[in-house]
Amino acid sequence: MEIQTKAYGPVEIDERQTLYFSHGLLGFEEYHSYALIDSRQPPFFILQSLDEREIAFVVLSPEVFRNDFSLDLATGDLDDLEWGDDEELLVLAIVTIPRDGRPMTANLQGPLVMNRKKKLGKQVIQVGGPWKTRHNILEEMSKMGAEEC
């Protein structure tokens, strides 16, 4: 199917790339249908709203900059994702790229969790850990590299 994207105009996607967020994203509760598409600049992906072309988010796997990230899910979250034992959950962080040149950051306090098999997604809230709404991606990556040496 062809969809309209904010980043690249019309893009052909597979139906398996679509995701339904029953609660929407925080602040965007009225938009439920999204497609996860590759960006032209890996490792970024784009979560594009299928309801409104102008709503799109750059997303990134937390593993890229924090390999110690762990997710705390409530049973309510797993129920919303209709998670079954053999199903893998995909976790992505929303990236903010300020237009004024300030460093790009990723949100690990409200990561996105997706059940690709059921095509369901949810933004989950993380409390009680070190996770913030703004992690400086490049800075954390350089720390990660240093620790590996």
Place this chain on the structure above:
Amino acid sequence: MLILSRKLNESIMIGDSVEISVVEIKGDQVKIGIQAPNTVKVYRKEVYSAIQEENKLAALSSIDDSLPSIQLPKTRQ
């Protein structure tokens, strides 16, 4: 909005599984105890608002231009 007056150690039920009680009152601070099943997530409203704000900022990111490039560490073979 429903407004109820409660004294120290009194509580409020929300539905039949969430109980909110006043544990301590000290000056302008109130300590609140919350008992809820683990299907219900409990957090300060500031956390919720911060994520909401960040989502709005993220949606303003310039994604039509080329994204910044990230040098991925080489994966070990």
